[in-house]
Amino acid sequence: MRVALCQMEVVQGDRAGNRSRAEAMVRESAGRRADVVVLPEMWTCGYDFAHLSEHTEEIDGETATLLGRWARQYGIWLVGGSFPIEFADGVSNTALTFAPDGTLVNLYRKIHLIGLMDEDRYLVPGETRATFALGEAGTPDSTRAGVMICYDLRFPELARAHVLEGAEVLFLPAQWPVQRADHWRTLLIARAIENQAFVIGVNIVGRNDRDRFTGGSLAVDPWGRVVTEAGTKPGIVYADLDLSIVADVRQRMTVLKDRRPKAYL
């Protein structure tokens, strides 16, 4: 499975520019035969909370429609990063994933909001998560996957919940600032090792009023080895995942089986 990590430049508030940068990356990824294309967190507008209402969309709005169309047009799985979507209880930082026929297969509202970046002042958190099948369910090449968003990475319970539901690949769109870049890399590798899963973190490049972002998108295998790592500039890096490694690692070291949840939950 070839995964394209689209480390795009996100310019705060520049919806048209961000959209054309995302589209160019999706097109290029498909041209390079990616099966799965991953966009970063809040890629439509950045953390432009001062103008949040201008950037907030309906669940079937412009960006959702566009993502579904790109998935269908290019025949790719599209983990469409995240953007602000309005729900009955408020606006959430929301990630949508589409199958190659353009069907929406997963909707995830970011559960953990980062106060350090004011998310909790403007957004409402999600309360649920679910895994989904990458590939047709029931076929031998079907793989379960889960999506988390940025700050969620600091909460190992969420990744573990996905994995206990069968996830072998975890996707993490992000806008993770440079001053905590060492946490980013360490935590992505830790989540991969402890869950014996592939972890794909896709960050942005750019800046906003407060923070600077320097990429470092990373794909890690279930043994904690780096499969691919982006530098500090915008660009796409590709990770060719050998999914059979997941079962091998889990069989060789039976971490998931050896859990003693009654002792610590």
Ligand SMILES: NC(=O)CCC(=O)C(=O)O
């Ligand atoms: N956008 C985010 O959730 C940033 C998370 C972050 O910077 C951190 O956890 O540190």
